[in-house]
Amino acid sequence: MQVIKIKPLDEKSFAPYGDVIDFNRKPDFAINNGKCDRFHDLAQVSILGDDAKLGISLGRGRPYTLPLELNMMERHPLGSQAFIPLDKKPFLLIVAADKDGAPDAPIAFMAEEGQGVNYHRNTWHAVLTPLDEQGDFVIVDRIGEGNNLEEYFFDTPYLIKNR
Amino acid sequence: MQVIKIKPLDEKSFAPYGDVIDFNRKPDFAINNGKCDRFHDLAQVSILGDDAKLGISLGRGRPYTLPLELNMMERHPLGSQAFIPLDKKPFLLIVAADKDGAPDAPIAFMAEEGQGVNYHRNTWHAVLTPLDEQGDFVIVDRIGEGNNLEEYFFDTPYLIKNR
Numbered sequence: 001m002q003v004i005k006i007k008p009l010d011e012k013s014f015a016p017y018g019d020v021i022d023f024n025r026k027p028d029f030a031i032n033n034g035k036c037d038r039f040h041d042l043a044q045v046s047i048l049g050d051d052a053k054l055g056i057s058l059g060r061g062r063p064y065t066l067p068l069e070l071n072m073m074e075r076h077p078l079g080s081q082a083f084i085p086l087d088k089k090p091f092l093l094i095v096a097a098d099k100d101g102a103p104d105a106p107i108a109f110m111a112e113e114g115q116g117v118n119y120h121r122n123t124w125h126a127v128l129t130p131l132d133e134q135g136d137f138v139i140v141d142r143i144g145e146g147n148n149l150e151e152y153f154f155d156t157p158y159l160i161k162n163r
Numbered sequence: 164m165q166v167i168k169i170k171p172l173d174e175k176s177f178a179p180y181g182d183v184i185d186f187n188r189k190p191d192f193a194i195n196n197g198k199c200d201r202f203h204d205l206a207q208v209s210i211l212g213d214d215a216k217l218g219i220s221l222g223r224g225r226p227y228t229l230p231l232e233l234n235m236m237e238r239h240p241l242g243s244q245a246f247i248p249l250d251k252k253p254f255l256l257i258v259a260a261d262k263d264g265a266p267d268a269p270i271a272f273m274a275e276e277g278q279g280v281n282y283h284r285n286t287w288h289a290v291l292t293p294l295d296e297q298g299d300f301v302i303v304d305r306i307g308e309g310n311n312l313e314e315y316f317f318d319t320p321y322l323i324k325n326r
Contacts, residue, residue: 023221023299032290036224041306043219054217056245056281056303058186058202061195082219084301086249086277114249114299118219127195136186136277138247138301140219143204 001159004070009093009109009117017095017107017123019043021084021116043118045140047079052144059083059137061128070094070158073103073124074151079142083128084116086136093117094126094160102152108160124152164322167233172256172272172280180258180270180286182206184247184279206281208303210242215307222246222300224291233257233321236266236287237314242305246291247279249299256280257289257323265315271323287315 007013011020019042027037047054073096085091091111096103103124111117118140119125128137142148170176174183182205190200210217236259248254254274259266266287274280281303282288291300305311 021219021221021301023223027223031222032224035227036222036291038302039221039223041218041220045216045218053208055204055208056184056206056247057204058184059194059199060186060190060202061199064198084219084247084249086247086251088249116301128199138184138279139201140303 001157003159003161004106004108006092006108006110006160006162009111009115014109014117016097018120019118021082021118022114043080043082044120045080045118046121047142049078049144049146052078052142054140055143057139059128059139061130061135061137063130063132063134065132066160066162068160070106070126070160072151072153073106073126074149075122075124076148077122077150078146078148080118080121081141082116082118082139084138086138088114089133089135090131091135092129092131096124098124106158164320166322166324167269167271169255169271169273169323169325172274172278177272177280179260181283182281184245184281185277206245207283208243208281209284210305212241212307212309215241215305217303218306220302222291222302224293224298224300226293226295226297228295229323229325231323233269233289233323235314235316236269236289237312238285238287239311240285240313241309241311243281243284244304245279245281245302247301249301251277252296252298253294254298255292255294259287261287269321
């Protein structure tokens with residue numbers, strides 16, 4: 001089984017796949033008479049199709065443990081999808097470039113405390129993967145009609161291990 | 164100075180002003196092969212105007228203390244605005260119905276651990292008000308051109324006190 005080591009999440013490495021939503025940046029401007037710093041417009045959101053909207057949901061995910069066997073990845077052809085952790089716990093992210101309609105070699109990132117992400121539309125990614133403990137997330141994604149889920153099952157799973 | 168006592172936040176009382184975004188409800192369905200409960204589409208999001216989108220930002224607010232003098236409220240005529248706390252700390256919410264283009268009597272709610280809100284478009288509300296400690300929030304609101312901020316300053320401030 002091919003082993004994939006987990007890398008720390010940073011904006012530059014993640015850029016081909018999505019946006020990092022975190023406070024590790026300068027605030028863009030202050031609101032509320034200077035009492036609140038706003039880190040503005042951190043995600044390339046995108047939705048396709050009429051009668052679709054970007055909506056707000058919550059997700060409560062049961063935990064996974066490392067090392068982890070990666071059997072499947074998915075993508076959403078009609079919209080971006082953001083996950084922002086509500087409890088500032090690390091979670092695992094696995095993404096891949098597309099190669100002829102299937103995921104190319106997966107890349108694993110560890111989101112550190114307080115980092116959320118927005119997957120760009122049609123980017124291959126693994127399911128939501130909190131580690132060791134239940135994870136609560138804000139989800140901001142497309143809500144609407146149409147088939148917005150494509151799944152790909154690997155013939156041979158990958159093994160995801162901590163760095 | 165007129166005193167306003169703070170009430171606990173619940174979905175029904177808050178409904179005329181916006182949506183409560185929390186886990187105090189049954190999940191709508193499971194995703195990720197049953198590993199994640201999804202609490203789906205919890206907010207009436209709304210944006211007006213061409214070239215506008217619903218975007219994802221972060222806010223880091225400096226704290227207030229109680230009792231608090233309420234001098235000003237604001238509203239956003241072009242879009243809804245959601246604040247979801249990232250650290251599961253309580254925060255103060257103050258909203259008001261509209262009366263002839265000004266806020267009617269303000270109503271104060273305490274969001275308990277993990278509760279976020281979405282203000283409906285054009286609803287009078289106070290600025291983001293974390294209490295006692297800095298508060299980090301996901302903000303999901305309209306990003307685009309046009310004047311989306313209306314402020315109202317009270318002649319006589321209100322005094323907001325804990326219940």
